[in-house]
Amino acid sequence: MTDPTSPAVSRRRLLGYAGAGAAVGAAGFAGGMGTARATDGTAAPATDRYPFHGRHQAGIVTPAQDRLHFAAFDVTATSRAELVLLLRSWTAAAAAMTQGRPVGGDTPLPYDSPAADTGEASGLPPSRLTLTFGFGPSLFRDADGKDRFGLADRQPKALRRLPHFPADALVEQRSDGDLCVQACADDPQVAVHAIRNLSRLAFGTAALRWSQLGFGRTSSTSTSQATPRNLFGFKDGTANLKAEQPSAVDEHVWVADGDDDGAGWLAGGAFLVARRINMHIETWDRTSLREQETLVGRDRSEGAPLSGGTEFTKPDFTTRGNDGRPLIAMSSHVRLAHPSQNDGVRMLRRGYNFTDGNDDLGRLDAGLFFIAYVRDPDRQYVPMQNRLSRDDGLMEYLQHTGSALFAVPPGVRRGGFVGETLFA
Amino acid sequence: MTDPTSPAVSRRRLLGYAGAGAAVGAAGFAGGMGTARATDGTAAPATDRYPFHGRHQAGIVTPAQDRLHFAAFDVTATSRAELVLLLRSWTAAAAAMTQGRPVGGDTPLPYDSPAADTGEASGLPPSRLTLTFGFGPSLFRDADGKDRFGLADRQPKALRRLPHFPADALVEQRSDGDLCVQACADDPQVAVHAIRNLSRLAFGTAALRWSQLGFGRTSSTSTSQATPRNLFGFKDGTANLKAEQPSAVDEHVWVADGDDDGAGWLAGGAFLVARRINMHIETWDRTSLREQETLVGRDRSEGAPLSGGTEFTKPDFTTRGNDGRPLIAMSSHVRLAHPSQNDGVRMLRRGYNFTDGNDDLGRLDAGLFFIAYVRDPDRQYVPMQNRLSRDDGLMEYLQHTGSALFAVPPGVRRGGFVGETLFA
Numbered sequence: 001m002t003d004p005t006s007p008a009v010s011r012r013r014l015l016g017y018a019g020a021g022a023a024v025g026a027a028g029f030a031g032g033m034g035t036a037r038a039t040d041g042t043a044a045p046a047t048d049r050y051p052f053h054g055r056h057q058a059g060i061v062t063p064a065q066d067r068l069h070f071a072a073f074d075v076t077a078t079s080r081a082e083l084v085l086l087l088r089s090w091t092a093a094a095a096a097m098t099q100g101r102p103v104g105g106d107t108p109l110p111y112d113s114p115a116a117d118t119g120e121a122s123g124l125p126p127s128r129l130t131l132t133f134g135f136g137p138s139l140f141r142d143a144d145g146k147d148r149f150g151l152a153d154r155q156p157k158a159l160r161r162l163p164h165f166p167a168d169a170l171v172e173q174r175s176d177g178d179l180c181v182q183a184c185a186d187d188p189q190v191a192v193h194a195i196r197n198l199s200r201l202a203f204g205t206a207a208l209r210w211s212q213l214g215f216g217r218t219s220s221t222s223t224s225q226a227t228p229r230n231l232f233g234f235k236d237g238t239a240n241l242k243a244e245q246p247s248a249v250d251e252h253v254w255v256a257d258g259d260d261d262g263a264g265w266l267a268g269g270a271f272l273v274a275r276r277i278n279m280h281i282e283t284w285d286r287t288s289l290r291e292q293e294t295l296v297g298r299d300r301s302e303g304a305p306l307s308g309g310t311e312f313t314k315p316d317f318t319t320r321g322n323d324g325r326p327l328i329a330m331s332s333h334v335r336l337a338h339p340s341q342n343d344g345v346r347m348l349r350r351g352y353n354f355t356d357g358n359d360d361l362g363r364l365d366a367g368l369f370f371i372a373y374v375r376d377p378d379r380q381y382v383p384m385q386n387r388l389s390r391d392d393g394l395m396e397y398l399q400h401t402g403s404a405l406f407a408v409p410p411g412v413r414r415g416g417f418v419g420e421t422l423f424a
Numbered sequence: 425m426t427d428p429t430s431p432a433v434s435r436r437r438l439l440g441y442a443g444a445g446a447a448v449g450a451a452g453f454a455g456g457m458g459t460a461r462a463t464d465g466t467a468a469p470a471t472d473r474y475p476f477h478g479r480h481q482a483g484i485v486t487p488a489q490d491r492l493h494f495a496a497f498d499v500t501a502t503s504r505a506e507l508v509l510l511l512r513s514w515t516a517a518a519a520a521m522t523q524g525r526p527v528g529g530d531t532p533l534p535y536d537s538p539a540a541d542t543g544e545a546s547g548l549p550p551s552r553l554t555l556t557f558g559f560g561p562s563l564f565r566d567a568d569g570k571d572r573f574g575l576a577d578r579q580p581k582a583l584r585r586l587p588h589f590p591a592d593a594l595v596e597q598r599s600d601g602d603l604c605v606q607a608c609a610d611d612p613q614v615a616v617h618a619i620r621n622l623s624r625l626a627f628g629t630a631a632l633r634w635s636q637l638g639f640g641r642t643s644s645t646s647t648s649q650a651t652p653r654n655l656f657g658f659k660d661g662t663a664n665l666k667a668e669q670p671s672a673v674d675e676h677v678w679v680a681d682g683d684d685d686g687a688g689w690l691a692g693g694a695f696l697v698a699r700r701i702n703m704h705i706e707t708w709d710r711t712s713l714r715e716q717e718t719l720v721g722r723d724r725s726e727g728a729p730l731s732g733g734t735e736f737t738k739p740d741f742t743t744r745g746n747d748g749r750p751l752i753a754m755s756s757h758v759r760l761a762h763p764s765q766n767d768g769v770r771m772l773r774r775g776y777n778f779t780d781g782n783d784d785l786g787r788l789d790a791g792l793f794f795i796a797y798v799r800d801p802d803r804q805y806v807p808m809q810n811r812l813s814r815d816d817g818l819m820e821y822l823q824h825t826g827s828a829l830f831a832v833p834p835g836v837r838r839g840g841f842v843g844e845t846l847f848a
Contacts, residue, residue, distance in 0.1 A: 209786065289535050
């Protein structure tokens with residue numbers, strides 16, 4: 001396989017393709033997050049591709065791309081060597097695909113064996129693809145507590161199945177997994193291509209357990225992005241952590257040395273909480289705007305808190321209306337989820353809207369695929385979700401159908417592989 | 425409801441939104457296909473939105489947008505008046521949404537009743553949304569042959585369930601339907617928003633029967649578009665009918681007066697063939713490039729026929745290689761599907777790639793949602809599909825799991841409604 005850290009040739013150039021869109025030239029990897037540098041002297045657009053290597057994995061504080069394909073895998077191999085081989089193989093493929101190059105690099109296509117890359121992203125630009133990898137609790141110990149790959153003593157204390165929350169209706173085939181890959185890109189064909197090729201490379205070592213497509217981001221992770229809307233029609237994630245707040249990101253997202261004595265390998269990484277949250281949108285659509293805004297605690301048009309102001313005005317939870325009741329209801333989502341009501345904890349949310357066809361009654365199978373990156377799920381997610389599941393008025397319109405927790409290792413050094421610190 | 429033909433105010437402007445992307449101004453409806461005209465004197469980009477009204481429905485020869493949400497409905501109401509009311513209501517909503525306006529027009533949001541629009545497309549540009557409506561055979565006669573809405577004598581002769589093709593593995597919940605809506609847009613959130621709001625308007629009159637999201641177009645319908653790739657990694661639809669060939673479109677797509685004595689109302693419309701075609705991509709990915717190219721009849725990189733040349737070179741089905749066998753195999757897809765091998769019949773294809781999660785064995789539920797517009801399915805689709813299903817070597821990697829046929833009425837006049845000619 002060609003060294004994925006050598007100067008990249010885009011899929012477009014490689015194939016001599018001259019379709020619509022800006023042609024992208026050879027780009028180096030030296031730039032920081034979001035600054036691809038063209039080696040031929042012309043500046044490539046900063047948003048065309050993100051470096052794969054770095055201190056943290058891309059796809060976390062990276063400005064949220066528009067489309068998602070998320071996949072969880074079960075490892076079927078039994079040896080640690082096979083697992084490491086898979087991670088090395090995934091690393092090389094991810095380093096290539098995120099830069100717009102085919103799996104297998106720029107070697108000519110073979111003719112009498114299967115092609116290294118499945119080809120459906122040929123001619124497409126990198127589309128800001130990021131691939132973010134994580135390890136589930138079951139990778140460390142199986143259901144009987146057995147150490148599967150000699151990793152049990154390195155399992156982070158917080159890395160265990162999320163507890164049962166009130167009203168959870170989890171589907172096993174949409175939950176958990178030994179490994180996960182979050183593929184985000186501007187073009188869904190590029191994200192799907194990535195998951196398909198990683199799945200293919202895993203053949204014989206790991207099998208796809210579940211996967212989820214998302215079509216519209218529901219959070220901004222950069223102040224340069226407008227706040228998107230969820231399928232309730234409301235702006236979502238206004239108070240989200242943003243990449244432009246590095247000290248807050250350090251405090252709330254990145255695991256630090258010393259956070260967990262046994263899991264120093266995770267420093268520079270994070271925990272990933274995934275929840276598939278179905279929305280009963282047909283019921284929601286029959287409620288009045290007043291009821292909807294009361295439940296959310298913000299107005300729908302602008303996203304301003306009901307205590308007044310504009311979208312980014314801090315909610316005032318104390319102000320009462322003429323009727324003596326708080327303008328932002330006690331059971332409103334914005335109140336229950338707000339950092340000021342949760343000991344100051346914050347999360348970096350990175351979720352997506354989804355629609356997966358419909359059920360037999362003609363109701364859309366739709367909702368929010370919630371993704372959050374946190375430094376400590378026991379402190380930053382579990383207490384808040386317990387509270388939301390119990391008290392949030394929105395819960396009447398929600399059903400959590402999938403759940404997973406993963407430890408996302410730090411970024412990959414050149415020549416290294418995903419999760420290398422865990423196996424060191 | 426505000427007259428949807430009045431000068432449009434975009435959702436973006438309506439909400440005073442100033443996010444990323446080009447702001448779109450008020451646009452008139454006077455332009456032809458693809459030429460939105462700004463009434464404030466500045467030219468809006470031609471590709472920002474397509475007119476809803478016209479001689480033909482938009483979404484057929486319109487340059488294929490990147491994303492799809494397709495929905496089929498069963499009419500639950502029993503009176504013709506209710507059916508017409510639904511079509512009028514859908515017409516007004518479609519005229520608004522395709523121009524980037526909310527359902528219900530620009531009226532202030534009510535407060536103590538449900539909002540007319542569900543809101544998740546607020547702030548998004550029109551995204552070239554088109555909504556294309558069709559009528560299934562079951563709208564005319566039920567399974568017992570009973571005339572449901574006094575339309576039986578106007579049922580086009582060719583509008584009946586497609587025959588069983590060899591190897592069909594159809595799923596009832598993915599097939600047929602009384603009504604269909606094809607929503608295409610550059611932004612999937614805009615397409616999903618449209619289907620959801622049409623589904624909502626249908627409450628009590630029609631229920632969603634099945635729906636399908638597609639993330640990547642697999643055909644070009646304009647010479648201005650590059651040929652996309654399907655999930656086999658090959659360019660698809662090279663020989664497709666294009667909008668720039670109006671006489672060929674007239675000959676092969678639009679139903680003409682006199683085509684069917686009983687169904688003059690369909691003149692200016694077309695038939696829509698929908699087939700959900702699963703691809704066994706894991707098996708495909710394990711075959712050699714040679715085998716793949718032999719099955720397709722084109723090379724993968726460029727899409728050139730194996731008889732030589734470039735993508736748009738006409739395939740030469742007579743040339744033989746040194747081994748005496750045709751360079752383009754007898755069972756290759758390009759040969760079996762080519763107009764020259766099918767009495768010159770052509771189709772306007774408008775399909776999309778899909779991925780709907782995975783099965784219990786970890787195989788992606790993925791493939792091609794085939795859509796084709798034809799003047800006469802009995803002549804242009806059925807014979808070819810019989811031949812493909814029987815002889816095409818690709819069939820080893822394909823499984824047809826859904827099927828439907830619809831009659832797509834002509835375009836809507838200002839003040840009229842979708843399918844008006846059928847009810848006249």
